[in-house]
Amino acid sequence: MKRDQSWRAAAVCLALSLLVPWAASADPIKVTWWNIGTAANDRALNTAFADEYMKAHPNVQIDVTVLENEAFKSKLTTVMQSGSPPDLFQTWGGGVLTEYGKAGLLKDITGPVKGSSWYASQAPGVWQNYSVNGKINAVATDMGAITFWYNKDLLAKVGYKTFPTDWDDFLALVKKLKAAGIVPIALGAGDKWPAMHMWSYIALRLGGGQLFQDTFSGKNTKGFEDPTFIKAGQVLKDLTALKPFQDGFLGATYDDEASLVANGKAAMELMGQWAPNVQKDKTADKMGLGSKLGSAPFPAIKGGKGLVTDVIGGGGGYAVGKNASDAAIDFLKFLTGKENQIRMAETSGIIATAVGAEVGIKDPNAKLVKAIVDKSTFFQLYLDQFLSPAAGGVVNDSVQTILAGTATPAQACAAIQAAYSDK
């Protein structure tokens, strides 16, 4: 009797287990989302975005993967080479996104974007950086500029109430800081890209936007061996001769750079919109320099064709992998909408790109960066990101050789041109 019952119970269980998959109305649509928001506040916000969307769309399941910046880049490269990209993933546009787009690993979302209010919901200039061959493959969330971030108190000590707008005056400031025993510029040249921004900004001030446009269109047949790029190298070399950087800058990381400025041990750094947040993280009280921190555009150079309003910058966004479902695209639209962009700006201090999201930008320096981007007369994406990964890498290497004095500016520019023309 007993034995009989247990057999029956087992049969019922088995039958039920067979029924369960059928009982649920449909398999959930899975959306994989890789982001690099490792800070606690970013993590919480992104989880909230996913949870809210899933609540409103019970048939969608969003799997969020959070990776640290460098780890993200290496892991993404691997999954890309295996041909199975995540549905949504962090991107900075430019050369890397182009490589993925050309290999057919991205989804063309031009239709959903242009066919709705989505297109107009973003500032018009930002779509270009997230398109490959005229097809939109990604959506921006953040767009800022590289500017000088300086310590107002340290500048005041040597008699500067505002940041110099002219290169000669800037050099004078460097000399005065140096004489006062203050490290004028913190530079993480070991990571290479922080130094690369300095060279490319000098080139932009000397040659203007036209130089970059002509170089990339091929109209400038000398490419990066154009005398203006070489002269930019010389200007950088002359600056280096003043010993404006901290000891051991060639081996220093960006973290070292941020730490020096944040703790008042160096007067300034040339960095993107994320600088204040990273600086805060480098101080014991997590406050950074607070109101002592100022931001200013890269100074103009006398005789140069560039305007002080020509900008080098960039930002982040999310790219759409080739296997993304409509639900993934819809979630991205939700993510990059005005309301959520305001929340991103408030929480992470990003320079949100959605029209009207600027109300979320509270910090005066962030507002200033936003104004610099909005009023830019020419906008160049970070050179190492804009070029192909191979050429971008050589730009970073070559600027380091100028700083180390192991190559002349002409040799460095020749190396860049060789990598750039090797298609």
Add this chain to the structure above:
Amino acid sequence: MMTKRRSKWPLLLLLLGPTFLLFTFFVVVPVIEAAVFSLYKWNGLGPLGDFRGLNNFWTLFQNAVFHKALTNNLAIVFFSLVVEVPLALYLALILGRSRFKFAVLFRTIFFLPYVFSEIISGLLWQFIYHPQRGLVHAFYAAFLPDASVPAVLGNPDTVLAGIMVVIVWKYFGFHMSILIAGLQDIPEELKEAARMDGATESQTTRRIILPLLLPTILISVFFAVVGSFQVFDTIWAMGKGDPVNAAESVVTYLYKFGIQRFNIGYGSAVAVTIFLICLTFSLTYNRLISRVEKR
């Protein structure tokens, strides 16, 4: 006779089969694949298309940074053979004696750096060398307050030396352990016999122990050479082979110029070159070892 031979095969297949399959799939196939990739200009995405023949190899052999990387590897090999292995041998001869009081304690201490992962050692030493907040900085602040702190890892002239110190620090304990194991294999009777014949301590070491230890020393040398060619993590954690590629090794070169910059074809050419160097070395060297052992 026939049945006996037939029955041998299933057992062979059972014992060797799995190893053979694993070896084929995870060693032979990737090596062949890399050899194929090395003939193309390929970014690793999508299908192989742009056949370039041996072009990648010509570019590689003419590349100044690769020359630098290769020279650095040879310098690391040289340094390992001249400093690391002799140091390990010297310590093994002292600590291998059971009469030495704190032998076990010192063996553990010397072996400790080998237990740390390469990345952890690299980060640790990056901190030690840090010119603004490291141990070197603290030393200078305490004893030489007027001198400027050297940025060991930030100076192209000193970065490789700084890394070699870490490599020796990390691996001498490993070689010491191998050599101690070899010492323990030498029968006590031989040493006793030598002593009874009136040989001094140094004579016993030179005439009895070292010749008998030679095969172990040769294995230690083998690990030192092959290990020097594979060094990656330690260098990567201490500045990625920079500034200006001054501390590049062939493997950091491969990772940086092949993988990070989307040149899988070129990177494969580097990999094939390293593979051939190591293969040639291990074949010649193993022949040498077996000749020594036969003697």
